[in-house]
Amino acid sequence: MPNQKNSLSRRQVLATTALGVAAAASGSIAMPSVLRAQDVPVKLGVLHPVTGALSYSGQQGRLGATMAIEEINAGGGIKGLGKIDAVLGDAQSTPDGGTAEVEKMNSANVVCIVGGYASNICLATTQAAARYELPYVVDVGVADGIVTRGLKNTFRFGPGFGVISKTALTNLSAINDQAGKPAKTVMIVHEDSLFGSGLAKLLNAQLPQQGFEILETIPHPTPTRDFNNVVLKIKAQNPDLVIPANYYNEYVLLARTMQQQQVKTKGIYSVLGGAASSYKFVKEFPEAARYIMDCNHWFDPRNDKALALKKKVEAKDQFYTYEVYMNYSCVYLIADALERAGAADRAKLTDALASSTFSGHLMPYGPTKFVNGQNEGAAPVNTQVLDNDIKVILPATFANAKPVFPRPA
Amino acid sequence: MLSSAILIPAVLNGLLIGAIYALVALGLTLIYGVLHIINFAHGALLSAALFAAFFSFRLLGLDPYVAVFLLAPIFFVIGYALQRFIIGPASHGDDRNMLLVTLGIAVVVENALLYLFRADTRTIDVPYAFQTIDAGWTFLAIPRVVGFFAAFAVALALWFLMTFTDIGRAIRAVAKEKLGAQLAGIDVGHVYAVTFGLGTACVAIAACLLIPTYYVNPHVGDAFVLVAFTIVVLGGMGSVPGALIGALLVGVVESLSGLFLGESLGQIGIFLIFIVVLLVRPSGLFGARA
Numbered sequence: 001m002p003n004q005k006n007s008l009s010r011r012q013v014l015a016t017t018a019l020g021v022a023a024a025a026s027g028s029i030a031m032p033s034v035l036r037a038q039d040v041p042v043k044l045g046v047l048h049p050v051t052g053a054l055s056y057s058g059q060q061g062r063l064g065a066t067m068a069i070e071e072i073n074a075g076g077g078i079k080g081l082g083k084i085d086a087v088l089g090d091a092q093s094t095p096d097g098g099t100a101e102v103e104k105m106n107s108a109n110v111v112c113i114v115g116g117y118a119s120n121i122c123l124a125t126t127q128a129a130a131r132y133e134l135p136y137v138v139d140v141g142v143a144d145g146i147v148t149r150g151l152k153n154t155f156r157f158g159p160g161f162g163v164i165s166k167t168a169l170t171n172l173s174a175i176n177d178q179a180g181k182p183a184k185t186v187m188i189v190h191e192d193s194l195f196g197s198g199l200a201k202l203l204n205a206q207l208p209q210q211g212f213e214i215l216e217t218i219p220h221p222t223p224t225r226d227f228n229n230v231v232l233k234i235k236a237q238n239p240d241l242v243i244p245a246n247y248y249n250e251y252v253l254l255a256r257t258m259q260q261q262q263v264k265t266k267g268i269y270s271v272l273g274g275a276a277s278s279y280k281f282v283k284e285f286p287e288a289a290r291y292i293m294d295c296n297h298w299f300d301p302r303n304d305k306a307l308a309l310k311k312k313v314e315a316k317d318q319f320y321t322y323e324v325y326m327n328y329s330c331v332y333l334i335a336d337a338l339e340r341a342g343a344a345d346r347a348k349l350t351d352a353l354a355s356s357t358f359s360g361h362l363m364p365y366g367p368t369k370f371v372n373g374q375n376e377g378a379a380p381v382n383t384q385v386l387d388n389d390i391k392v393i394l395p396a397t398f399a400n401a402k403p404v405f406p407r408p409a
Numbered sequence: 410m411l412s413s414a415i416l417i418p419a420v421l422n423g424l425l426i427g428a429i430y431a432l433v434a435l436g437l438t439l440i441y442g443v444l445h446i447i448n449f450a451h452g453a454l455l456s457a458a459l460f461a462a463f464f465s466f467r468l469l470g471l472d473p474y475v476a477v478f479l480l481a482p483i484f485f486v487i488g489y490a491l492q493r494f495i496i497g498p499a500s501h502g503d504d505r506n507m508l509l510v511t512l513g514i515a516v517v518v519e520n521a522l523l524y525l526f527r528a529d530t531r532t533i534d535v536p537y538a539f540q541t542i543d544a545g546w547t548f549l550a551i552p553r554v555v556g557f558f559a560a561f562a563v564a565l566a567l568w569f570l571m572t573f574t575d576i577g578r579a580i581r582a583v584a585k586e587k588l589g590a591q592l593a594g595i596d597v598g599h600v601y602a603v604t605f606g607l608g609t610a611c612v613a614i615a616a617c618l619l620i621p622t623y624y625v626n627p628h629v630g631d632a633f634v635l636v637a638f639t640i641v642v643l644g645g646m647g648s649v650p651g652a653l654i655g656a657l658l659v660g661v662v663e664s665l666s667g668l669f670l671g672e673s674l675g676q677i678g679i680f681l682i683f684i685v686v687l688l689v690r691p692s693g694l695f696g697a698r699a
Contacts, residue, residue, distance in 0.1 A: 050528065051520075051523060051528070051628075052628060053628065055523070055528030055626070055627070055628065056527075056528040056529055056530055056626065058528070059527055059528045059529075192673040218671070218672065219671060219672065219673045220671075220672035220673060221672065221673050223629075223632045224672060225426065225623075225632055225633070226422070226426050226664075228418075228419075228422040228426075228664075229419055229422060229664055229667050229668050229672065230672060232415050232418050232419060232422070232547070232668075233415070233668075236412075236414060236415050248530060249530050249624055249626075252530070252532070252624065253623075253624070256538075256539070256622070259539055260539050260541055260548065260550050260622075261541075261547070261548050262541075262548060280529075284532055284534060285532075285534070287539075
């Protein structure tokens with residue numbers, strides 16, 4: 001009996017699938033050809049790690065991209081080209097997973113891919129896309145290697161390591177100087193993949209030049225189950241500043257363990273801290289988050305469109321994280337380039353992206369100008385958790401609060 | 410730099426994290442060691458149990474230490490049903506099939522969690538999450554200390570059950586000689602399901618003790634499973650004291666190797682010990698000789 005039930009079920013599944021395929025096929029065959037010509041959508045690959053260790057960030061990135069696509073489509077699509085058809089892909093939090101998705105997206109004839117999120121994924125996916133001269137807009141991946149390999153198809157709208165670490169150190173010095181130089185020693189805690197290790201290397205080279213002594217640099221894997229040993233080391237060496245550079249979960253565990261072990265430094269100054277600029281972290285652990293500073297991607301707090309999107313995202317019961325507004329901005333960047341290109345053609349789109357001066361984004365950036373694929377106008381900002389909210393403290397042109405440093409006792 | 414002020418807290422911390430590993434490994438040692446089922450679904454079930462503990466707190470207001478008395482029986486039933494109605498019938502008694510079926514269950518459970526709850530990392534904020542005991546050299550987190558003693562209590566209860574109860578004797582009989590046990594009138598299918606249920610209940614206990622200081626997302630269980638498998642083999646397959654001592658040893662070794670070699674290489678120590686034990690004593694620290 002069970003076998004009979006099973007085979008019946010299989011037949012039912014097959015029959016249903018066959019019917020579905022037939023219905024879909026007949027639907028497209030029956031569609032008038034004139035209508036088809038007008039309605040052929042522009043296929044856009046939306047690639048994020050929506051499963052695996054980076055799945056939270058990946059899903060946030062997908063949310064931002066799809067919200068932008070829905071908005072554009074609701075407004076009639078791209079002028080002259082029609083609506084955007086999102087081809088969703090899951091990089092499974094690995095470079096291999098991302099590469100496999102690029103192959104699929106290429107076969108699906110996407111005109112461009114947006115996303116990648118993590119540096120190691122972006123390095124692999126941009127390379128795979130380059131083989132097909134397929135334009136690729138990196139949403140977040142900050143490793144500078146992504147845009148220094150001479151790949152003509154690769155564009156990064158946000159800032160890379162180099163700019164971020166330089167800005168972070170300039171701003172740290174400014175904040176420290178303004179407070180009378182209370183911070184002299186630092187410890188760096190970073191995750192050990194391309195993102196964290198690359199950043200730690202840059203910080204190790206640049207911090208001493210700014211007059212800071214690095215007591216120790218501690219790498220850790222993702223995921224890390226326990227941060228007690230790391231915090232023991234911090235406690236033993238008692239640095240003035242701790243600089244974490246890691247993803248969300250590990251950042252939260254580290255901050256919670258520091259609170260638990262009653263480690264009180266003069267400040268926590270993150271560079272691309274996974275949780276430091278996260279409303280979720282601030283809401284769930286206000287005590288651990290208080291006064292944490294971060295140099296990170298952030299929206300322009302004076303941009304009405306950015307604030308309206310924040311409301312929309314929060315209405316969906318989601319947090320307004322940087323992945324959301326960066327992907328949202330990237331999709332609009334691509335839409336603008338497609339409109340100027342006048343065709344869903346990879347080569348024309350590549351040229352249009354390379355000459356972009358797009359200004360309809362949500363970020364506190366200077367004028368958009370791509371040089372070797374990197375947007376020279378992109379820059380991070382400094383934020384600080386103040387009054388259970390995240391405020392921009394630097395640069396002054398975008399700031400909505402003044403830094404509080406050293407952390408009050 | 411590595412003075413006793415760091416070494417002693419690191420050892421204590423290793424023991425506390427080892428106790429959490431023990432709770433995860435105790436369930437696995439029953440299923441893996443006694444029934445010889447390589448349960449790839451163990452991590453996914455841990456994730457599911459963490460979600461259950463999370464929602465018990467958020468929706469029902471149940472403290473995890475209270476929820477454990479609700480969730481352990483529920484997960485026992487889930488485990489029982491999984492073995493009785495899915496793993497057993499689908500595997501037709503073949504160990505390789507069991508492996509694939511549990512792998513399939515892991516994929517289904519993890520993706521169901523992902524579909525239902527997204528990949529969001531969730532945490533609970535209980536009043537005692539940040540409370541500590543001042544142990545002189547370090548502060549010991551109260552939830553970790555509770556987990557430490559709970560691991561001993563669970564291990565003791567399991568040892569008692571396996572040694573002195575009829576079901577324990579039946580489990581051991583099935584583990585040693587399935588056909589003989591069947592001929593003696595033991596319902597092997599029931600014993601398999603009870604064992605799987607007990608293993609899954611242990612996962613629920615581990616989840617309730619873990620959640621005050623940890624987070625939950627659909628893949629969180631994966632971080633514990635490889636270590637748990639190592640502990641089961643290290644301690645001796647099917648040995649409850651072996652899982653407990655093995656877990657504490659692994660916790661301390663991981664902690665110390667993390668301290669000396671760096672967190673990124675912390676697990677090297679575990680696997681070095683693992684290889685040495687396998688070379689010197691292939692049956693594990695507390696395992697019966699084949």
